[in-house]
Amino acid sequence: MAFMTYFLGAYAASPNVTGWDPVLETAYYQQLKQLPHLKGLEHPFVGRLHPHDDQWFLTNIDPAWDYVFTTIPGVMNALSQNPSFGLASLDEAGRQAALDFMWQANQAVATLNQHVGRAAVTAIMLHSAPARHKADGSAAALEKSLAVLLSWDWHGAQLLLEHCDALVPGQKPSKGFLSLQDELQVLAAVNSQVRPLKPLGIVINWGRSVLETRDPSGALQHIEAAKAHGVLQGIMFSGISDQATAYGAWQDSHQPIKNSETLLVGEPGSWLTEQAIQQCLQTCNGMALTVLGLKIGIRPLSATLTERMQYLQAQLALLASSNT
Template sequence: MKYYLGAYAASPNQTGWDAELETAYYDELKKLPQLKGLEHPFLGRLHQHDDDWFLANIDPQWDYVFTCIPGIMNALAHNPLFGLASVDEGGRQAALDFMQQACAAIGKLNAHLRRQAVTAIQIQTAPARNKAPSSKAALLASLNTMLEWDWHGARIVIEHCDAYVPEHVPSKGFLALQDELDVLTVLNATLPASQQLGMVINWGRSVFETRRSDGALQHLVAAQAAGVLSGLMFSGVSDQDSEYGAWRDSHQPPQASALVQPGEPGSWMTEQAMAQCLAACKAVDLLILGAKIGIRPHSADINHRLAYIRATLAILQRNVKPG
């Protein structure tokens, strides 16, 4: 079994761009036998810094899942009305324009590799509801527009981010899971099998929202019951104040244990919690399955980063059961 890796979160280039350093990092990623491909961040162009560098350094056998959350968060910093679920028409159209750029980038990558290399695009239901109004109707309208485009074989899936809840300050604060599931259900009732939309659960973002260690499991079961579960990405979170911060979407590695070395002592994402989620669904059949971890300190060398990545992938290997 192989997995997607949000490798950008563990990159040694967190505060700038050093192409030589990133090349060395990618050379090590290519040696990972469990790596299916990358969860690739989209910020408005194929690669944030250099499309040509990216195309020259990827493994031609990798598959890809685009994630739009980095670009969406950048856009929200300038325009809080931005988002596919925005009731503000200007903000919604700006988000659709951004998605058209993502669609073009998918086409560029597929054309370079001469195959359908992009499995899916993960969209998120901005804006933040504590800063701007959003609605199911706006999201439905946006998705209907996006379904008219040629996505070069990539499936459109919603990655659930933490929804706005009044009890605590949000990280993302987007639409509630049930609102997203309702929209997917309505659309899928009219779509052919090749265009069916799905839901991806991000472990850390669901736990951030619920403040419960089983929050991701609850969300996963709800998406599965709605018939739209398409993916599961493991990314940790914690209530402890460390270099990762307390209750921050900083992609903490799994909790350290006798089996998980190296690991993060305060992370709520234990191997047991990951195993429970994997057991609750038929993981081998998911369109998207993998992990995204950040590394602290930011000055950590590549060997240190790869050790954490290997330990995380090993958890998946131990707990994903054959079909």
């Protein structure tokens, strides 16, 4: 698994994370283009190609970048308006709304590919909403939705399910979606019944799995489970912590990797360490993962562009050095 370049969830580290200044974002993208080890972007889908300005996005991207669309920002926006929204929803209107949202994503993939003149969108990450402490969801409903999605032309992109924290009794969730076991069983069922050209797979987000398990080895356990089921297709490294830092305790706020002797720029409270990354990558040794990358937020939110790029460059370099 000799990845030299990686996907970056650059939107989480943007100086525009709480607003929109196209001049500032243009400067940010110009510097992203200079980053070593950058394969392309994990790109947030909220119902349109870009959250603020589709044309700005098409003008400022690097034509050589590849993309993984993540639908979680749009899913969370929709859930704030309709708790029954989701591909796994038992409410038929909520499930149909999620399918309609995915059709919008399908069209955005086509638009981006047409602009760059190739199949630049490698994958699109789906989620097993709704939040089960607010609305009913099931594996059967998710399976039904995935069968519909696989009947569409995804313009070369692979459909992947990103596991988010499941609902755990007695524990406040961030997402509260389906359990990993349910998701793995659904993927196996759909792959065997529909037999898609590109089999459905799962992406493990390190921070979200640890948030669920409250155990720094939880992500590794999820990676091993997905691997055992033959559906592991990706890992996104994003940190989490039980400490009440600027990132919050048990918040899905994309903490950076913990600083160390080999990483001078990092988050001291983060549970995501160089050793944890190495363990996960060693478990996947020899596997051709579709998605491998990093997504970190930057605190304080007032951090300068220079400070943000220092974080991104140092943390991507650590990921690269860990993957040897």
